[in-house]
Amino acid sequence: MSENTTPPRNAAPPANSAPLTKTARQQKIIDLITRKSVHSQIDLAENLATMGITVTQATLSRDLAEVGAVKIRSTAGSVYAVPGEGGDRSLQQSTGDSLDAKLPRLLEELLVSAAAQDNTVVLRTPPGAAQYLASAIDRSSMTGIFGTIAGDDTVLVIAMSSVGGQALAETFLEYAAGNAAES
Numbered sequence: 001m002s003e004n005t006t007p008p009r010n011a012a013p014p015a016n017s018a019p020l021t022k023t024a025r026q027q028k029i030i031d032l033i034t035r036k037s038v039h040s041q042i043d044l045a046e047n048l049a050t051m052g053i054t055v056t057q058a059t060l061s062r063d064l065a066e067v068g069a070v071k072i073r074s075t076a077g078s079v080y081a082v083p084g085e086g087g088d089r090s091l092q093q094s095t096g097d098s099l100d101a102k103l104p105r106l107l108e109e110l111l112v113s114a115a116a117q118d119n120t121v122v123l124r125t126p127p128g129a130a131q132y133l134a135s136a137i138d139r140s141s142m143t144g145i146f147g148t149i150a151g152d153d154t155v156l157v158i159a160m161s162s163v164g165g166q167a168l169a170e171t172f173l174e175y176a177a178g179n180a181a182e183s
Helices: 022-035 041-050 057-066 098-110 130-139 165-176
Strands: 070-074 077-083 113-117 120-124 145-150 154-159
Touching (some): 022 057, 022 130, 098 130, 120 165
Antiparallel strands (some): 120 154
16 A cells, blocks of 8 residues: 555545635745744745645745745844734734733733633623734634634634633633733
């Protein structure tokens, strides 16, 4: 039997996977650049490969140009950075725990209440702040979160079943109270 684990080209994607569209691939590139110090295209290609995404150097080069990635000098050496989203056009790069340090501060400022049921948590915010908070939750490395959905003043957080909504709600409330656990 062959040890080739590559699925046939016309095989259905595995359950719970994202379609490998250009947009999905480019978002994965942005996520990698903002979460990790990416020093080269080879480094980026290897990180994508661990996620099951294989790209040619030419495609990777085009993707980096299209997302606006540039090389900058940092304390970690020369790394890729991308422009921020929305109105924030400043360059975004991996800065270690900065995303995780930002989440407790945002919860302190924006969380009005948190309620849990089964594996869901409903977070209430002031009007207009829910999408901003949901984006920060999505970008953090906080474990136990399956995903978020945001409205104007409400964020629905879906917890992994192994964590449960009540434990996740308590974590959010601890962060909002300024009692973020030291990792």
